Structures are given as structure tokens and as C-alpha cells.
Amino acid sequence: MFTGIIEEVGEVVGLERRGDSAVLTVHADTISSDLVHGASIAVNGVCLTVVGWDGPAGEVRIDFDVMGETLARSVIGSLDVGDRVNLERAVRADARLDGHVVQGHVDGTGVVLSRTPGDAWEAVRFGLPAELARFVAEKGSIAVDGVSLTVSEVGPDFFGVGLIPETLRATTLGGRLPGDPVNLEVDVLAKYVARLMETVQS
Missing domain, CATH: 2.40.30.20 (Elongation Factor Tu (Ef-tu); domain 3)
Incomplete structure (x- = not known):
């Protein structure tokens, strides 16, 4: 983990x-x-x-x-x-969980759609595969190329995040350009809830 x-x-x-x-x-x-x-x-x-x-x-x-x-x-x-x-x-059992639970099991890939610089941060939009859209929620968590991020906006085929200067500096996301592919892992809790609901409804 x-x-x-x-x-x-x-x-x-x-x-x-x-x-x-x-x-x-x-x-x-x-x-x-x-x-x-x-x-x-x-x-x-x-x-x-x-x-x-x-x-x-x-x-x-x-x-x-x-x-x-x-x-x-x-x-x-x-x-x-x-x-x-x-x-x-991998996280140690006695360490702080500073991000969110990430399994390292990529659910799919997306692409960088746009970057909008701000005064002290940058808004970035990523393409979102249709099969993953139901697992992504505003203010929820998502991992992009392994980086724990908070979702700031969600559309039918995209999601957006805000990248602080430290994330831009300390990860590869600072250099990703529109059109670049990225790995996506949605929140594992969302996947389990969705699976539970499917089981109950069937």
C-alpha cells in the first residue's frame, strides 16, 4: 500500500x-x-x-x-x-498516512487536457475514461501518476485538480503538457462501495 x-x-x-x-x-x-x-x-x-x-x-x-x-x-x-x-x-505500518490509500493498481489512463496557471498554484484538467467517471467525486481523492490529489471539479469526461508549488516541484506533474498520458487510480473506497451497491441491487 x-x-x-x-x-x-x-x-x-x-x-x-x-x-x-x-x-x-x-x-x-x-x-x-x-x-x-x-x-x-x-x-x-x-x-x-x-x-x-x-x-x-x-x-x-x-x-x-x-x-x-x-x-x-x-x-x-x-x-x-x-x-x-x-x-x-510502500508505506510503513507505523507511518502517517499523509495522502490517501493508494494500492498501486492502475485503473486506466487519461491525458492532460489543459493547464491554467494561478498566482501560487496551477489548475490542471485531465481526460477521464467513461468507465471510471462514476468513481470520481468533487473533493474526493484520485492518484495521477501515483500522486495523491484532491478533485476540484468533475465533468462527464474530465476532472480537474489544483497543483500547489510543492507538487509542481517535487513530482513529474510539473512538466506534464497537454496531450501527455498519465496513469489513473481512483479511490479504492469508491470502487468497493460501487461493487457493494451492484451486489445489493442484483
């Missing part, structure tokens, strides 16, 4: 295709301090398993196995060498 509070922005140094799967290699500094084999790390909001690493402190390259399902349902498969990615280690 994750919280959507990004610890570090890493850099892709390799994406090796192996049939219907791949090995993603990312350069990281902060999150490499306590690596263990099999650890879970969210890469742009996708929960991936550490399968190896090498390099001295400050230059660690981490390898992750990526399944075909992940390549098909997220934007991980379209990453290129040099791309920046949001990184977060």
Missing part, C-alpha cells in the same frame, strides 16, 4: 522487452537506501517489485519486472530512456 506522497523523482535508464513482459530499470537515490529483494515500489503509480539493483550510493539502478497486463493498462510501456518517473516506497 502507498499514500500518493512522492518521495523522489527517478530517471528511466532502460526498458527491455521480453516477449509480453519487460524489465524496467530506474536510477534512484533516496528510495535506494533500504532496498530489499521483492520490495514494492510505486513507479508513476504502478506497484512494481524490485528484482535487483546495482551501483554505488547515489547512482543506484533498480530493476523491476513488468507484466504484460501492466504494460497494457498503464503508461509504463511507453516510457523512454531519460523519462522522469515518480517513486514511492
